[in-house]
Amino acid sequence: MTTRATDVLIVGAGAAGMMCAIEAGRRGRRVVVVDHASAPGEKIRISGGGRCNFTNLGVGLHAFLGGNPRFATSALKRFTQQDFIKRIDAAGIAWHEKTLGQLFCDGSAKQIIRMLTDAMAAAGVTLKLGTAVEMVEAHSDGFAARLSDGSSLTADALVIATGGKSIPKMGATGWAYDVARRFGLAVTETRPALVPLTFEPGLLAQTAPLAGLSVDAVVAHGRTRFREGLLFTHRGVSGPSILQISSYWREGEAITVSMAPDVDVFETLRAARTQNGRQAAATAVGHIVPRRLGDAVLAQAGVAGNLGDLSDKALRALDQAINGWTLKPVGSEGYRTAEVTLGGVDTAGLDQKTMAARDRSNLFFIGEAVDVTGWLGGYNFQWAWSSGWAAGQVC
Structure with a gap:
């Protein structure tokens, strides 16, 4: 040797x-x-x-x-x-x-x-x-x-x-x-760290149809927040904002997502209701977030019909679903993609x-x-x- x-x-x-x-x-x-x-x-x-x-x-x-x-x-x-x-x-x-x-x-x-x-x-x-x-x-x-x-x-x-x-x-x-x-x-x-997060089967069933859709979002964990792109995947969520927050998140903890951070969703929908109550809620929400995401938000909030048929409580539920979506990932994709x-x-x-x-x-x-x-x-x-x-x- x-x-x-x-x-x-x-x-x-x-x-x-x-x-x-x-x-x-x-x-x-x-x-x-x-x-x-x-x-x-x-x-x-x-x-x-x-x-x-x-x-x-x-x-x-x-x-x-x-x-x-x-x-x-x-x-x-x-x-x-x-x-x-x-x-x-x-x-x-x-x-x-x-x-x-x-x-x-x-x-x-x-x-x-x-x-x-x-x-x-x-x-x-x-x-x-x-x-x-x-x-x-x-x-x-x-x-x-x-x-x-x-x-x-x-x-x-x-x-x-x-x-x-x-x-x-x-x-x-x-x-x-x-x-x-x-x-x-x-x-x-x-x-x-800097890794996509994954969902449990129930939540994944709701979000899987959104796979491939990306939005500008603010993602928060406690006092830490990042504003960058969020991407829905077949396993959960990814994109820069999610990768950033993954370094702070731990199993069992929640994160909060705002998918229209520049929009006061409640006030926007209430104004739209005043201007045109016959407008479908799906159409109005589709002006705030991508239509596919809007349909999922409406289903999650249990809201349907025209704006004129919706109460302030229903509009606030949509606001919460879009800009106050709180969820608990079950894990990450691990070192494979970190x-x-x-x-x-x-x-x-x-x-x-x-x-x-x-x-x-x-x-x-x-x-x-x-x-x-x-x-x-x-x-x-x-x-x-x-x-x-x-x-x-x-x-």
Whole structure:
């Protein structure tokens, strides 16, 4: 078995791992990045419909969850969204802003992967793909790893950048958490986040005919609310507003949905009743929400007939059904479709400036593996860039 010595071993060739490798390599460190996948940056490649929502202009602590969201402060302030945009610009990658500060490539997300791999090559980084770490252990002066290709590596520093459990078909596992526990770090509860929610059979029977229909909505859980698209599915609901709220929702809890957030439904229907009492309620409601949704709302509220036949109580019931729909999902679609993992390596055991374990300064955890989770819209990529950059300054 051949054994090679290096300064830094990074496990995971995703956004965080590649960023860390670039920074460490530029410092003159000998860096080896290993990944079991056949290509680097697979989550980058598929994100944003293939255009990669690579950051967000509004990055701030308000958009991050975790046991201690303030842990992310140092990395996010030292390598900001503007810093990453400068690298995108320097690479000649055209980009545009969509809604809510979300930045996407004009072309393919593969441009970002190429930018990162080119920068790694220029920094002298060795990239080993299709290679898994079968064993890793600590020595007095570093770490030793046995790889699936039959070789071994010794390294002064070890960086874990393998992400969380989301999208297992791409090879995602809880390996980072296993490593953390083995070296004495705590791991907080993990669960799927930014994920569609599912309904019990009774509610699903009511909403399944709406599958494929999308509306602008405000979705709330307690004091937390998001206004973005909501999509009815064959299993429940999805769309950006639902993915956002899924990070806050827990089984057994309710969410409230407003499907015409700019409309006072009661006053609108009452005015329509005064102007034309012979108008069918279905027609009037169909002017507020899509007709297919309106028919479902009328059935749910038990309302039928013309507006002139409806009492104020009936109009308020329609108002409640449209803008105060309270429901209890029974679950989510799980890691299979979750964009990220909520929870992870407990930040109490990490240094927020270096991302190193407090009790083992040459062991680093970065990116999604850590208990820092961002909103939908480029926030998690920025955490990957920032945390990878921070570790790369010292590993």
